[in-house]
Amino acid sequence: MRWPGRFLPLCALFSALFAALPFAHALPLETAVPGGLALVRFGNDAARPQAWFREKRVAVVRDGQGWVALVGLPLSLEPGVHPLRVASAGGSEETRPIRVASKRYPLQRFTVPDHRKVEPLPEDLLRIAREQKRIDEIKALFRETPDVDLAFRQPAAGRLTGSFGLRRIINGLERMPHAGIDFAVPVGTPVHAAGAGVVVETGDYFFNGNSVYIDHGQGLVTLYCHLDRIEVLPGEPVAAGQRIGLSGNTGRTSGPHLHWTVLLNGAAVDPRLFLPRTKR
Structure with a gap:
């Protein structure tokens, strides 16, 4: 297994790679169950907000309606209501609920x-x-x-x-x-x-x-x-x-x-x- 200098060159690589890619977001399918994902919508501010689920940063992308958090839900997650912590670019914070349904896999x-x-x-x-x-x-x-x-x-x-x-x-x-x-x-x-x-x-x-x-x-x-x-x-x-x-x-x-x-x-x-x- 090889690691590229503890990922130090990756920031430059990502900047060059993604700056030229204007992705049009067809969002993944929302299925709020363990092993699925939740889509949480925010406003349409100019600056991207940040969000955390279970102390981990989550992806936030923009589509035609505004900013959307893509929240991965672990297979081990218990059904119920779980908090998503959100911080705006201006520094204000709020908590948004994610309701996770149960699912029994075959x-x-x-x-x-x-x-x-x-x-x-x-x-x-x-x-x-x-x-x-x-x-x-x-x-x-x-x-x-x-x-x-x-x-x-x-x-x-x-x-x-x-x-x-x-x-x-x-x-x-x-x-x-x-x-x-x-x-x-x-x-x-x-x-x-x-x-x-x-x-x-x-x-x-x-x-x-x-x-x-x-x-x-x-x-x-x-x-x-x-x-x-x-x-x-x-x-x-x-x-x-x-x-x-x-x-x-x-x-x-x-x-x-x-x-x-x-x-x-x-x-x-x-x-x-x-x-x-x-x-x-």
């Missing part, structure tokens, strides 16, 4: 041939802990950008086989819910960036296999897992639809596929909410 059972990927050895657990620390750092990223590319496209041409949020029983053991969606594609299928951004991490992970993380700005990050080949480097700006690698069967898998995760203010949310309606 159960999925499957078998992984490599039992070590389901019941890791002690040395594997040390590696997993190191990798999780890196992942947590990526989840905490919030890069100020003039705008954010929200017009995501499907990263690989394939059939959706693994839905988001599935409660998983792997080799008879209960494991973490599915934090992304899967596309059934053979090894070697081109994988493309869902939107414009900057690569912040590439590497081989115990569970995720060969992976690429792309930061799209303002706490929006996408992850592409189980790749056979990675074709981009950390610190490299990428355009929407640019090829970043080839799909594979690395990490914990039951067969070749592409796993795609969308992180919003550190929370894994259903990627289909960001796709055109014909792809949901």
Whole structure:
């Protein structure tokens, strides 16, 4: 895993990349449930307000009606009313309520041939802990950008086989819910960036296999897992639809596929909410 000088060059890269991208915001689909996202509208002031959910900055973009906060809701979030803290450019603060409904995701059972990927050895657990620390750092990223590319496209041409949020029983053991969606594609299928951004991490992970993380700005990050080949480097700006690698069967898998995760203010949310309606 490679980190580009602790992200020091990224500010300049983001400024150059996003200044030239006048994104027209077709907002993602609002689904205020655990694993979904909430859209909170503000006024139409000239200056962008700031907002925080559970002490994490959230993305704020402008559409034709004014400023909108895009709030990622973690899968572990309890249903109920949760506060969003908002600060105007003038310094005044207010709290806005986000009402989160309950949702029970389906159960999925499957078998992984490599039992070590389901019941890791002690040395594997040390590696997993190191990798999780890196992942947590990526989840905490919030890069100020003039705008954010929200017009995501499907990263690989394939059939959706693994839905988001599935409660998983792997080799008879209960494991973490599915934090992304899967596309059934053979090894070697081109994988493309869902939107414009900057690569912040590439590497081989115990569970995720060969992976690429792309930061799209303002706490929006996408992850592409189980790749056979990675074709981009950390610190490299990428355009929407640019090829970043080839799909594979690395990490914990039951067969070749592409796993795609969308992180919003550190929370894994259903990627289909960001796709055109014909792809949901």
